[in-house]
Amino acid sequence: MGTHFLYNSMKHRLRWIIGSGFAIVLVMTTIAPVYAYKYEKQKWPTNSAGFYLDIAGWDPALIQGPASTWNNAGSPFRFKLKGHNVYKPNDGYSTIGRYTLTDTDAIAVTKGQPGSTVTEIDTIFNMKYGWGCCAESDLYDVRNVMTHEFGHWLVLGDLYNIFTDINKTMYGLIGKGETKKRSLHQDDINGINYIY
Amino acid sequence: MEKEKVYILGGVGVLILGGVLFFAGKLYVMQRNGQEIQAYMQENVAPAPVPEGYLVTEMQASLPAEATTKNIANTANLIVRGKVTTIGEAYSDQLGFVYHNVIIQPEKFYKNTTQVQQNADITVKVFGGTKDKEIFRALDAPRFAQNEQVFVFLGKGEKDYYVTYEIFGKLTIKDNKVEGINQEQGRVSEKLSDYEKKVVEIIGQK
Numbered sequence: 373m374g375t376h377f378l379y380n381s382m383k384h385r386l387r388w389i390i391g392s393g394f395a396i397v398l399v400m401t402t403i404a405p406v407y408a409y410k411y412e413k414q415k416w417p418t419n420s421a422g423f424y425l426d427i428a429g430w431d432p433a434l435i436q437g438p439a440s441t442w443n444n445a446g447s448p449f450r451f452k453l454k455g456h457n458v459y460k461p462n463d464g465y466s467t468i469g470r471y472t473l474t475d476t477d478a479i480a481v482t483k484g485q486p487g488s489t490v491t492e493i494d495t496i497f498n499m500k501y502g503w504g505c506c507a508e509s510d511l512y513d514v515r516n517v518m519t520h521e522f523g524h525w526l527v528l529g530d531l532y533n534i535f536t537d538i539n540k541t542m543y544g545l546i547g548k549g550e551t552k553k554r555s556l557h558q559d560d561i562n563g564i565n566y567i568y
Numbered sequence: 569m570e571k572e573k574v575y576i577l578g579g580v581g582v583l584i585l586g587g588v589l590f591f592a593g594k595l596y597v598m599q600r601n602g603q604e605i606q607a608y609m610q611e612n613v614a615p616a617p618v619p620e621g622y623l624v625t626e627m628q629a630s631l632p633a634e635a636t637t638k639n640i641a642n643t644a645n646l647i648v649r650g651k652v653t654t655i656g657e658a659y660s661d662q663l664g665f666v667y668h669n670v671i672i673q674p675e676k677f678y679k680n681t682t683q684v685q686q687n688a689d690i691t692v693k694v695f696g697g698t699k700d701k702e703i704f705r706a707l708d709a710p711r712f713a714q715n716e717q718v719f720v721f722l723g724k725g726e727k728d729y730y731v732t733y734e735i736f737g738k739l740t741i742k743d744n745k746v747e748g749i750n751q752e753q754g755r756v757s758e759k760l761s762d763y764e765k766k767v768v769e770i771i772g773q774k
Contacts, residue, residue, distance in 0.1 A: 407606065412626075461664020462625075471663055475693045475725035477643070477732050478629035478708075483664075485625055496663065517630060524628050530708070532609065533602025534751065535595060544708070545751075547633035 409542060409563030410529035417489040419448045419568050421525060424457035426469035427497075430514065434505055435468055438519035441554065442526065445561045449568040451522065459494060466525070468518070470497040479546055480517050482524040495521045509549035516553045517546060528563045601754030608749045612735060613707045622701050627665070629695075629708045635736040635751045641770045644721035644732045647679040648672065648690065649741065649764075652716045658697025658704070666704030668697040669728065670712045672720065678764070679771050682724050691728040692720070710738035717741035719748075719763065739763075 423439070425432055432453065439451035459469035466484075473481070479501055484493035497503065497517070504511030523542045524530075530544030531537035540557040618624055632639075641647060656669035670692045677686065684690060695706035710731050712718065721737035722729040731737040739748030739756060746763040748756045756763070 459663070461660075473663075473665075475667070475728070475730040476629065476695065477723060477730070477734065477737075478631060481627055481629045481665075483625055483627035485623060494664075520630060530609075530628055530630075532605040533599065535598035535602050537602065544628075544631065545633040545635060546630050550633070 407531055407533070407537070408559040409540075409566070410531055411563060411567055412527045412529050414490055414527055415567050416449070417491075420450045420452055421466060421490075421493070422452045422454040423525075424454050424465050424467045426457060426459040426467050428470075430470065430503075431505070434514040435518050437515050438522050438554070441519055441556060442522050442564060445556055445564050447565045447568040449526065449564060451525070459496070461494070462492065464492055466493050468495045468497075468521075470499050470503075472499040474500060479512055480521055482521045484525075490525075490527060493525045495525075504549075507549055507551045512546065512548055513551050513554070516551050519556075520546065520553045523560065523563070526564055526567060528560070528567075597754075601751065604754030605749050605751070608755060609707070609735065612711055613705065618703060622698075622703050624703045624705060625664075625666070627695065627704065627706045629706065629734060631708060631733055631736070635733045637750050637752065637766065638770050640721045640733045640737050640750065641679070641767055643723065644679060644737070645681045645724045646684060646690070646722040646729060647677070647720070647767060647771070648674045648722065649676045649678070649717070649719045650674040650690070652712050652714060652718060653689065655712060655714055658699040660699055660704075665695065666697050666699050666702065667693050667695055670694055672718065678767050690722070692722060693725055693728045693730050695734075706734075708734045710735050712738070719746050719760075 425435060427435065436453055439453065443450050457465045457467050459467045459471070473496065476498070478498055480495060480497045482493060482495045484490055495518070497514070502511040503514050505514060507513055519541050528542050531540060531542050532544050537543045539552060541553040541560045542563070543553070546553070650672040652670055653673045654671035656671070658666050658668045660666045672690045672692060674684070674686065674690055677684070694712065695709040696704055698704070717740065719739040719741055721732045723732045736750055739746045741760060744760050746756060746758050746760050750756055
């Protein structure tokens with residue numbers, strides 16, 4: 373009789389323990405606010421951005437693919453390929469180029485002038501690293517990185533929360549062979565739709 | 569028999585609770601680290617007022633994944649503790665990137681694959697600076713201050729050194745504590761001796 377009571381009591385406690393455990397997980401993981409996306413507070417004057425390529429030897433589709441990914445994110449904003457341009461800083465042409473940056477570990481960099489409106493943004497792929505098209509495990513994937521960089525063109529900022537952001541296109545750290553940034557996370561989609 | 573059930577059920581309960589707490593702890597740490605990194609980055613790039621007539625260029629760098637102490641230490645050619653003696657004027661390269669040089673007087677080397685002489689100053693090329701009415705702001709670049717005591721992980725560039733993993737590769741030493749960020753801890757605030765020991769162990773493992 374006593375043992376039976378103990379058994380039932382233990383079962384009750386087990387339920388309580390599991391319930392409490394899940395409650396702890398919930399509290400611990402939602403205890404502080406997190407960014408869904410990070411918007412840098414400026415935008416293109418119209419709902420489009422033309423881009424030029426300086427990527428001799430690379431298939432333009434590697435850049436056009438990521439442009440289409442953002443173009444199909446449900447906002448009226450459109451990236452448009454304008455043609456070829458030899459990259460020059462601050463020349464008025466937003467250009468995607470490939471150059472060797474020996475004095476940084478950055479895989480790619482995007483730079484532009486903030487202000488109330490964006491007029492020019494350029495992206496440079498760092499040729500210090502090996503680049504691939506097809507998820508090669510020892511190379512950085514061009515489409516993966518370009519989808520992220522186009523996020524910067526839209527003035528979305530880098531996110532660094534490994535817990536909440538790692539599957540988002542705008543997560544700021546990029547692995548070799550990684551392709552998950554090619555597809556937009558719902559928060560990335562919400563980001564572009566909020567801005568434009 | 570009933571008694572055995574009680575023990576088994578009790579044991580299972582303890583194991584489940586332990587597992588759940590362990591899992592919750594891991595998630596909490598990951599979440600907290602991410603938020604601390606994000607906050608540190610925001611502080612690092614807090615924009616100063618822009619004088620009239622100046623152009624601001626902002627740059628965001630995509631960095632290699634896993635900015636952990638282990639990866640940063642293994643990537644670096646030079647790991648050194650020292651004092652910032654000079655922060656140079658900004659200059660630009662042909663691609664339009666603006667840099668400035670930081671001179672570090674080394675006090676202790678932990679890794680020195682490029683055979684830098686113990687007393688030689690180290691020139692570190694860092695993104696960012698103001699040149700010809702252009703303020704070039706690199707959001708992920710480390711910031712240095714005159715006379716700052718630093719613990720830095722450096723890579724060999726074309727001529728000088730650069731900070732590996734940008735902002736993740738530079739830590740400040742204050743009150744015998746090392747302060748900065750990394751991916752496994754989020755915000756680092758650790759006794760210098762403990763941090764040194766950790767770095768030496770990582771290098772030794774390779």
